């Protein structure tokens with residue numbers, strides 16, 4: 001993980017009849033490492049330094065001084081650009097974390113899951129058997145909304161979709177690239193809870209992406225799945241704070257289950273598991 005990178009440029013300039021000194025210092029701090037790059041020039045003051053007993057050779061001429069400044073400015077820009085790029089890779093913008101998209105209907109998981117307590121599997125019907133969880137067809141909404149909120153303008157696209165037989169076009173937020181193979185059913189069968197990968201969906205008025213789904217995220221769990229295993233019949237439960245409090249008993253659960261299922265963490269990070 002990259003810490004916020006800092007580049008600091010301190011430039012000191014003395015200008016008097018005797019001495020002229022340009023000094024520039026970069027401090028670069030990234031990922032816990034710290035580096036300091038320092039430049040200084042002593043344009044025509046050879047004698048001056050000599051006089052003080054310091055033998056500084058004449059390296060820089062007056063025009064070199066200007067050039068040095070230009071080079072320094074360019075270097076600073078390059079450093080900033082490089083560090084900004086590294087930070088960008090982990091930023092919410094690049095990873096689409098917290099990403100919300102405009103949907104045909106402003107469907108709220110907070111209301112339907114958190115408020116009404118509808119189980120995920122009522123709408124995402126294939127999550128236990130298939131690779132994909134599936135998005136609900138219109139008639140599932142209509143089991144309730146043919147009686148509830150029947151004339152709400154907000155639900156007009158749902159009624160229209162049912163009348164015309166065209167599915168609603170939900171915009172996806174949780175995705176992995178095509179070259180990554182993912183399968184819901186194996187995770188659900190082993191008791192990896194939805195909340196591990198999708199966050200507190202019951203608190204989302206609009207769906208957003210909770211995790212970055214970078215490779216490291218998958219690998220972190222694959223190399224040590226035990227602490228993340230739950231009873232498979234409870235995978236849709238969102239709040240596990242009480243489970244985490246009662247830790248010793250539950251830690252044993254994960255380790256036992258890794259054995260019982262024959263999960264081999266040493267093989268779960270093979271490239272061919274996810275890149276087939």
Ligand code: HEC
Nearest residue numbers: 105106107108111115118136140141143144148154155158
């Ligand atoms: C099990 C019943 C049920 C199902 C299924 C259901 N809803 Fe709802 N929905 C409700 C209830 C009850 C409310 C009112 C909630 C409130 O006011 O707290 C509601 C409210 C809404 C609202 C109004 C805004 C809001 O969230 O309060 C929208 C929009 C909506 N539902 C869309 C949908 C869509 C789209 C589907 C299908 C994917 C769907 N609903 C499926 C029961 C249901």
Ligand code: HEC
Nearest residue numbers: 107112113118119120123170171172173174194198201207
């Ligand atoms: C009443 C139906 C309903 C229930 C219950 C429901 N969902 Fe959804 N879910 C939807 C609809 C409709 C969408 C598409 C619209 C959206 O993204 O808000 C969706 C989208 C999602 C997405 C985003 C998929 C993507 O790539 O865009 C995730 C993740 C998700 N649901 C997880 C859950 C989880 C976890 C639960 C249970 C805690 C749950 N849902 C319960 C109807 C439901």
Ligand code: HEC
Nearest residue numbers: 120124127132133134135174175176182187192193194197
């Ligand atoms: C181990 C992580 C993980 C778990 C656990 C998980 N998901 Fe997902 N989910 C993903 C990933 C990754 C995607 C994107 C898949 C893709 O792009 O092909 C996804 C996509 C989705 C989608 C988008 C539509 C689709 O058909 O796939 C829905 C809906 C969804 N998940 C719901 C759920 C529900 C409900 C649960 C719990 C019962 C759950 N997920 C558990 C990682 C997970």
Ligand code: HEC
Nearest residue numbers: 181182183186190192196217218221225228263264273274
């Ligand atoms: C919180 C834990 C967790 C996370 C996060 C997770 N997985 Fe898994 N994954 C598991 C477990 C547990 C298994 C089951 C292993 C077994 O039974 O051998 C598994 C199995 C799989 C399998 C099936 C392996 C097989 O042999 O068929 C694939 C593919 C996979 N995961 C892909 C992914 C991808 C891609 C991601 C990231 C988007 C991901 N997983 C994130 C825990 C996790």
Ligand code: HEC
Nearest residue numbers: 176177180213214215218219222268269270271273274275
């Ligand atoms: C548990 C699943 C999983 C395993 C195992 C896995 N990858 Fe990935 N890999 C992913 C995911 C998810 C992404 C997508 C990352 C993204 O979208 O940022 C990815 C992306 C990549 C990329 C694209 C560049 C990048 O880093 O984003 C390369 C290259 C890659 N993987 C190589 C490998 C190699 C080599 C191995 C074996 C040592 C491996 N992967 C094992 C899940 C996995």
